Amino acid sequence: MAAPAESGSGxxxxxxxxxxxxxxxxxxxxxxxxxxxxxxxxxxALIEKSVGLLAEAVTERRHQLRGAEAAPDGAPAASTEDLRLTLREYRALLDRLLGT
Structure with a gap:
């Protein structure tokens, strides 16, 4: 799971x-x-554009996280540890959104 770039890199x-x-x-x-x-x-207009780009970036991150929890057909279901790590990533995402 690749996390979004940190503030030092944009x-x-x-x-x-x-x-x-x-x-x-x-x-x-x-x-x-x-x-x-x-x-x-x-x-x-610049704020509107920026918010749209940010929404796209957050949506992409959510898709990545959903992909981490979903097992493709025929593959074993995600383990509890995989789900724990994914939940931790969701918490980190919310913390970043809330600025905490």
Whole structure:
């Protein structure tokens, strides 16, 4: 089970995507002087985009965790230890979402 990237490497979205979003933010912020209203609208759009990307990343992680607990046809069912580890990963996911 691969965990999402840690904050030093871009957090949930990865380093490259995080850097692009930060660059977009700097562009929005720089544009405030010339057109404050447009800058605020762009900031709102950037947040919407970021939240969507984050939701996709969390959904992908959930799919990975579900895959860890499901046994393919003909394979033995996941062991109690496998399920314990998966539950621990779900707890870690919730902790990250809640910022704890």
């Amino acid at each position: 957090g949930w979205l990865g380093l490259e995507r995080t850097q692009r979003l930060r660059a977009e933010w700097h562009s929005v912020q720089a544009g405030f002087v010339d057109d404050p209203r447009q800058a605020v609208q762009q900031a709102d």
